[in-house]
Amino acid sequence: MKILLTGANGYIGMRLLPQLLESGHDVICAVRDAERLSVDKDIKSKIEIIEIDFLKDLDLDKLPTAIDAAYFLIHSMSSSTSDFDEQEAKTAKNFNAYMSRTNVKQVIYLSGIVNEENLSKHLKSRKNVENILYEGPFALTVLRAGIIVGSGSSSFEIIRDLCEKLPFMITPKWVLTKTQPIAIRDVIFFLTGVLGNEKTYDDSFDIAGPDVLTYKQMLQQYAKARGFKNWIVTVPIMTPKISSYWLYFVTSTSYKLALNLVDSMKVEVVAKDNRLEQLLNMKTHTYGEAIDMAFNKIEQNLVVSSWKDSMVSGRFTKNLEKYIQVPKYGVLKDEQKMKIDNPSAVLENIWKIGGDRGWYYGNWLWKIRGFLDKLSGGVGLRRGRTHPDKIYPGDSLDFWRVLLADKEGKRLLLFAEMKLPGEAWLEFKIDENNVFRQTATFRPRGLRGRLYWYSIVPFHYFIFGGMIRGIANTPN
Secondary structure (H helix, E strand, O other): EEEEEOOOHHHHHHHHHHHHHOOOOEEEEEEHHHHOOOOOOOHHOEEEEEEEEOOOOOOHOOHHHHOOOEEEEEHHHOOOOOOHHHHHHHHHHHHHHHHHHOOOEEEEEEEEEOOOOOHHHHHHHHHHHHHHHHOOEEEEEEEEOEEEOOOOHHHHHHHHHHHHHOOEEEEEEHHHHHEOOEEHHHHHHHHOOOOOOHHOOOOEEEEEEOOEEEHHHHHHHHHHHHOOEEEEEEEEOOHHHHHHHHHHOOOOOOOHHHHHHHHHOOOEEEEEEEHHHHHHOOOOOOOOHHHHHHHHHHHOOOOOOOOHHHHHHHHOOOOOOOOOOOOOOEEEEEEEEEEOHHHHHHHHHHHHEEEEOOOOOOOHHHHHHHHHHOOOOOOOOOOOOOOOOOOOOOOOOEEEEEEEEEOOOOEEEEEOOOOOOOEEEEEEEEOOEEEEEEEEEEEHHHHHHHHHHHHHHHHHHHHHHHHHHHHHHHOO
16 A cells, blocks of 8 residues: 555654555655654665645645555644644644545544543644544544553653652642553554554544553552652642643653643543454553563663654754754854774764763763753753664754764764754764864854853863763773
8 A cells, every 4th residue: 555654753653664664565754854754774765755844835746646545643732832732733734635635545543532521732632633634535543542651652751750760759639640551562553453444434443551540550550560669649739830840850851741741631531442452353451561561672772763852852943954054154163183093983982972871071061961951941961862872863862953863974963952042063073084073063142152152161171072082982
């Protein structure tokens, strides 16, 4: 089948894509920026990539007409706290317009469980998108899921952060809300299982695991699975805003996502039935099994995708290509270089920078900078990195965003997403003469930007000098 995959860069899309290819389908990936589709060359050679922003003016000729099915995996909850519902509605309407020019027979939409009368803004938006898609010229299959548990999922990473960092928690009362988590493996099975299945056309299905748990029970079961105990005290006085700040400072989530999550966590998300499970003759995994599977992937460094690599996890909102050309004029620089004997080993160290490996020198200083950034509303260092030794354009890397990762050309270029009075780039490059060059470039915004740069110049001498030596001399 010829399949259109929207949201191909997202957490679900990145998991679904290899499954579709393995099943022999021809896949067209619709993305806003082709440069940041984080897949290897082998997968890229097997797919067609089309740049479409479903929030912008229509360009109906971009899509081929010969499409058999499409996945609608687009949402905007992380990008705004005020008008994400309007954005999602516009996206769905534009999607319908694009589909009207194709021969598509089925569209599959991953939504949220919406069985309560009083829904959060997020869940109301998902339901509204569902209604809009039902107006499209195709058979619609809606899968409604609650909390998705898997390595790299936002829900799993938030639970992980809370439990690993806070053995004693004072929590808001929404931790007593019931939910029905589902393993990412089961979500992918459902998404592929309904493809081309006419029994699922023009119908909506709840999908969930077998366990109905409160968020408190999910935290407790996570701790038990990891072999430690946590203590949770619930208080009724935390407002949604305080709860959002609590999640923001303790976990790697952005404030916008935290605010929308807290709003949704007040609503019970429990499935009404398991019709689809019976129709596809499958049995879903328990919450404990989902945790075990997630850590099997983490321990084997096989995390396929992470929500933290989404552009909305930081402040980067424009195409990467607009920043790849590092400015030469009106900038301030720190340039370091040294002759190296083993460029292959140095290149491997460059590709492992950040995350658990750290920054090769003064990691405590980087942590202080990350903490200060978090206090000022930035992303901080908690995002880490998805893979320990693989980097793709668009990936998050602590408080940087990867602009260019050219291993053959021996060049890595990062753009700062921390709060700054200006714009900053950090570049690592090994030239043909085996000279390793490390360049920090800062384009200040007015006098404040220049004062900021000159105030930290003394630290640059130690940090950047120590970093280039650490990268060049640390054993792999």
